Amino acid sequence: MKGYLYGVKTLTFKELKDSFASPLIYSITGLFCVLMGWLFFNYLISSKELTDQTLTQSVLIPVFGNMNFIFLFLAPLLTMKSFSEEKKLHTLELLLTSRLTHFQIIISKLIATFLMALFMVAITFIFPIILAMSGYDHWPVVFSAYGGVLFSILCYLTVGIFASAMCENLIVSAILSFCILLGLMLFSITGNATNNVIVAQMFQYLAIPYHFESFVRGGIKSYNLVYMSSFICFFIYLTHIKLESRKW
């Protein structure tokens, strides 16, 4: 087990070092900060007019909703290099002939991209701190919302890593993962289009935002966790199959 974790740690550190040495992460983080700061400021200003709503309803829920939506575009950019770059540089052979298993490689890449996303999200911790200065104290909702965002991002990243394993070109990989994520998001709209309640609920259940909402509203249900965990495991497994398919 120690050897297994050592392998994961080695590759994760290498990935992180690579990513933080490139200007891409800083550009994405800068863009993310500008967008989130502007949205937070606007929601905060307009909350003065919405006197019948709490700060959670008028500021936090929309801010986290937007954060989740923005990551739909940013997650593919974070993951596009994961396997595509390795294929392009022919370094995937180095990893595949090493002692690392496929799952070690996939998990290392997932952890590294997740830590990059965490670095971006960490900057938004300042929002609840600003709200706390005006007496806001619904901390469980804040933590639940952050949990939801991180879980949701983890789902996006697994899709991105799978797309990256599929393609050799970075741009194609980013577009593919964005298309899959957008398709999954459209499930909830498809649900609205049908008159059949059961079908509508099934479609809704398949969309990530439906489960994410429960987190943001502070009402996490067991099936939300089951859905997100299954989603992550499913795409990790698909990536494993893709790597394994080199042997077919």
Place this chain on the structure above:
Amino acid sequence: MTLAIDLSQVTKEYPGILALDKVDLKVKKGSIHGFIGPNGAGKSTTMNIISGLIPPTSGEVKVQGLDCLREYQKVRGLIGLLPENPPLYQNMQVEEYLTFCQKINMPYESTKTERNSLKQEIIERCGLHEVTKRLIGNLSKGFRQRVAMAQALCSDPEIVILDEPTVGLDPNAIHDVRELILELKEKYTILLSTHQLHEVGRICDEVTIINDGKILRSGTIQEVQSEFSAFQTYEALVASMNDGLRKDLLSKSFIEGMDILHENEGELLRIRVSSGGEDHRSQLTKLISHQAELLEFRSKKMELEDIFREVVK
């Protein structure tokens, strides 16, 4: 005879393509084994199968007596692979890259001191001491190839597989790589794939020729050469060729084949005869000079390059 690599009846099929057809390859422990063949012959596929990158469709692959499929984890540690395209991270420093390769290839139990001393030894051996702190992306192609070779050695393997290590290098770099391979012979078993046939003749103990996924010849260089000495090649330069001479030559039972090449002085007949221990020199000179003006006549020794051409034809 201890075998480092033993492939028996290995077949690899892709949809619609038979990449390897019942390949038998035996590499002796401590030898340098040349693996030659034209592009697309199946060299890289064979090497990828041995290194565990792809499994064979059928057949048995053994490395140091261990089955490659069943004992894959153990086999991984025994092989150092330099693929055709060197797997290098451009934004890593040379030493950092080798440390990373050691960490992912060497057993978890190996100590840092062991790893460091091995790394220093490999750096010295590969002549990388002056570039250890440089980014791989900034190195010349020759140095990058050395780094890639160091990568194959840094996990302390017993077998080193080098897939075209000299491709794209200048003559000096090729010379350096050749010297390095000869140095490595003391410690490792080497399977070397290359298109530089004169290199194979110089540095390899054994050679295997592959084409269209089939092994055509395999053995020591001397064995392969002596097998072909059963066929003697003569070259005769005549002022002009005529149909009568061609018919006469081809009607002789000992003549296996003949190529006619146009040269400035006349036409060069390259005649391949099955000698069976006999010398056909006088018989041929008499026959040719009777019907054409013979300018020059010589017997030609089969070099590895000629054998390769002949076998692959």
